Amino acid sequence: MLEQGKISSAQMGKMIFLAVIASAVTAVPSYSGKYAQNDLWLSPAWASLTGFLTVYAAIALNKLYPQKSVVEYSTDIIGTIPGKLFGLLILFFYIHMTGLIARGYAEFIIGNFLPQTPISIVIITMIAVCAYAVKAGVESIGRTAQLFFFFFMFPLILMPFLLRDMKPDFLFPMLEHGLLPSLKGALIPQGYFSEAFLMSFFLPFVTDRGKGMRSGMLTILGIALMLTCINLFILLVFGTQAADYLYPVMVAFRYISIADFFENLDSVVMTVWILGMFVKISIFYYATVLGTSQWLGLADYRPIVLPIGILIAALSFWSIPNLNQASRFDVISFPFYGPLMQTICPLLLLGLALLRKKGKQQSQAQMTMAPEQAHTHTEKQEG
């Protein structure tokens, strides 16, 4: 195998958790709020359905092909040439997504904290750090994710300091226009949930794969809970205004003042968020690199880490000219683009694989049945 390292299912869960939530947490309240108004806290629950489906597809496929990633088993399921083409499609999707994520991260940093730093520096430094992590292997990424997970949870402790600014009235009227607005609000977050499909690249390295399903489902549940929690907080603080801010979570943390001394805690949140973004980009980057070397049949993935890193940096500029276009992509294209590649395609693959297995079993059954029948036949004749 290309990768010697091993991770535990708990590590994988934390990696996926950070990969999904790191970018979702900044923008989701705003996007959901746009459509769901004051029902935005219901949206993550609907959105998580995509997550559960994706995890189910990834794990069911892994059960059929335990040592293979999606790039490898696609050729087994739909034949060599279509499978390779599909693998290429998936790889293009992931390298494109990694570029977009890196760009989104850099835009956020430039917009909020380092307005005078050139954006290329922010992107290149992050990709260099991620390249180091990818080179270090899946084990290091797993351990780092495990460690950073706790730090990532830290801002939740700060949230109670917002209680002063919260107005429960903003919750009501609940479900004023039925369920539809909250469902509409779920459309964008469910795109992020589909990213859980990345686990298909990591499942072959998981030691306790029996717990994979449990860990994957718990991860999705955890993400849904955390997003619900954050949406609720944002709603209680801003009301329907939440949709007017680009990054409402940051604005909310700016409200916090502890003892009139600890103020402007958004910087603290930013530092923690960088940790999450690092894990997210590393995981996407790792999946791209691993998938590419599997697709090309390389013996080692390390030589292509740097070239792909350069491609990712380039793609972060090629795909989008500016922040507005990035937001537009997030709202209009990604809710369909992401789940199409990461949920619907895997589900189709799974269906085909199951059909194929069934067909094989039937033909095998016929093969084994045939001599038996012949045998009984002869017995009868003798009798």
Next chain:
Amino acid sequence: MGSLSENARKWWRSHKQKTQQQTAPSHTPLQKQLADNEQRLRDLYANCSDVVFRSFRIGGTIRALAIYIDGLTNQEELERSVLSVLMQTKLPKDSPLTKLLDNLVPVTKSREMSTVEQCLEAIANGNPVLLIDQQERAIAFGLARWEKRQIEEPVAEGVVRGPREGFTESLHVNTALLRRQIKTPALKMEQMQIGGYTQTQVVLAYIEGIVDEDLVAEVRARLGRIEIDGVLESGYIEELIEDHPASPFPQILTTERPDVTCGNLLEGRIAILVDGTPFVLIAPTTLFSLLQSSEDYYQRSLASTTIRWLRYLFTAISFLLPSLYVALITFHHEMVPTSLLISMAASREAVPFPALVEALLMEITFEALREAGVRLPKQVGAAVSIVGALVIGQAAVQAGLVSAPMVIVVAITGIASFMIPHYIAGIAIRLLRFPMMFLAGSLGLLGIMLGIIVTVIHLSTIRSLGVPYLTPVGPIKVAEWKDTLVRAPWWMMNTRPHLTGDYQKIRQGANQKPGPKKGGDPA
């Protein structure tokens, strides 16, 4: 690269052969004639003024020769219980040596030898060798004694509560210190010699039954691989057997304390004792064991836990404080509360340097002062501290070179780095502080976070003899948090930490929590 190391290997081979020819060709048996043996040894020890050859006759008839090194041998004892006894005895010509050993010489440690090499080794270790005419065997007497330092309190690892003994330069004193604490025969001490010229004695100590056998085999193999001309300190061995030579973090713990060594042996680790140094190597180790002091286990658990957390906090401070200060001053003014920002700005008004230069200047000066303080003779040390207080202090602020907050930052960082109980671990963090300052000066908090991420990736990549360096937080081992995140009371420490492979998990009986209701009944 390849050809270079190949050349080095060739050079080493020829060199080794040469040195062997100089000392002795391998395995020369002793001759029957005393004169032949004497000539051979005199040739080998030509121009060695410290080697003493003493010829005498046993019982006035048989010619014999005693050889020893002046200053390494207990001369009075040699005279009293070997020379005078043998000179006055009557011995039949062909009586076996064992009789001589059994009946005549009152020395407990004595050994028969048949080759010149064995004789050389015995002489070099301070054991006088007796050669007798018409005998093809020689006897070495265990009469080595040389001047050694007394057992003193370790300088680098002080404690308030706990044993005050420290290891010394003498290997056998050190092994005895271990044996005095761990009396079971399961405590094994494998001895080997490393170093072509120095032939330094190295002891590999472990407790059989607790330690993982594969771990011992691995360490033994790594020690066996070493080809070096001399070992003067355990640092040589450490650098030759560690897993990641390029890492700034030490992957092997060094200690001067027998209690620390015993504690680690009881947790299934191995210790390497090297003759000539009080510093013992302990492996495998983790980042957290470098942040623990032996006193943690002697104080009350609540106090130890608090002190541990204080130590973790100050380790982070010594790593990050200067760069955080630089980042806040350069990029993130809004994070500093307004009143504090105003006073900081006021004190920085006269300072000509940017914050990064100021911080580098002060940190480098501080490091220089510390190094000077360690190296200088004690009489000059006082001068250094006086001058140091001027350089990093009020005078520098009044001169308008640095701001007062910067002085405070440097001072706190200095104190913080002294809080790390193992000096070598402190060095790694001191080193990494400088790149962090550059990152902070160029990218602010983002730079600091990137620096932290790179450090964490590095730490999660390295292993010490197969044990991940960040155990038990990455990978998580909840059972071991009782001795890292807190220091649980002894009645809760029922299991040993898991290092590699098989291990003896249970360390002590369960349910030992004391209390007034606890009667004599063990259930």
